[in-house]
Amino acid sequence: MASWQAKHRDPLFDQSTQAALERRGKEAIGAGLIVLGILIAMMLGSWSPDDPSFGSATDAPAQNMLGGIGAMIASALIMIAGMGAWMLVVAAWVWGLRMMLHKGEERLMRGIFTPIAVALVSIYASTLIPGPEWQQNYGLGGHFGDMVMGAMLNLLPMKAQLGIRLAALLVAVAVVAAAAFVLGFDRTEVAALWLRFRQGLATALHGTVLAGSAAAGAAQRLRQPRAEGAAPARPHPPPAAVPPRRHSSWNPRCPSPS
Structure with missing residues (x-):
């Protein structure tokens, strides 16, 4: 009898309270993901090749915003995956916002495929030309991106210049598809984003056309000659000088001398 009562006891919270607690828990997880994304951004943004890391031994203090640990982690990430x-x-912030706003949080399990998106972005970054401030012996995609891109160029039966452009195009398409999946976008959201993109593009083109038409009209008005037979406008004559007023010494109170 006691076991039957124990199995059928009332729950500690009702359904509405359980739903509220579940929502608050998801929001807390989302806030944690946003904080995690901020920490990773701080590590990567303040990364310096002169910091102590696995590849450089120095006694200089770390310039990373998160100290020596941040310098070690950022150096490993940049060395392996580059940009x-x-x-x-991006994944931490997007999923953090989804969890806090309760939009698509049921697709959170897609986030476990984030390393695939990281790898594809790394491969695409290896096709970009680094700037003069990049002094590393690997490209913007890290060692992984350079290795995979080199293997792809060896497989393509064409010249390296044409092959790297074709590989960049293929990898860019794969990056967009993988990012859409990993970040939890569905068909409805993709369609809405595409519609907004088209509307923004149409608005920008319409504004450009209007601005071009206005500039062309102004230039045409400036180049247009005067109509034949039109008399030039006469300049207005200057105002006539007013003679100075004489002040008479006559006083009405005093009779005039006879």
């Missing part, structure tokens, strides 16, 4: 490591920041 592809920033995909971790």
Whole structure:
């Protein structure tokens, strides 16, 4: 009898309270993901090749915003994945916002495929030409991106210049598809984003056309000659000078001399 009562006891919270607690828990997880994304962004943004890391031994203090630990983690991420490591920041922020706003949080399990998106972004970054401030012996995609891109160029039966452009195009398409899946976008959201993109593009083109038409009209008015037979406008004559007023010494109170 006691066991039957124990199995059928009332729950500690009712359904509405359980739902509210579940929502608050998801929001707390989302806030934690946003904080995690901020920490990763701080590590990567303040990364310096002169900081102590696995590849450089120095006694100089770390310039990373998160200290020596942040310098070690940022150096490893940049060395392996290059600029592809920033995909971790994007994924953390997007999923954090989804959890806090309760939009698509049921697709959270897609986030476990984030390393695939990081790898694809790393491969695409290896096709970009680094700037003069990049003094590393690997490209913007890290060692992983350079290795995979080199293997792809060896497989393509064409010249390296044409092959790297074709590989960049293929990898860019794969990056967009993988990012849409990993970040939890469905068909409805993709369609809405595409519609907004088209509307924004149409608005920008319409504004450009209007601005071009206005500029062309102004230039045409400036180049248009005067109509034949039109008399030039006469300049207005200057105002006539007013003679100074004489002040008479006559006083009405005093009779005039006879």
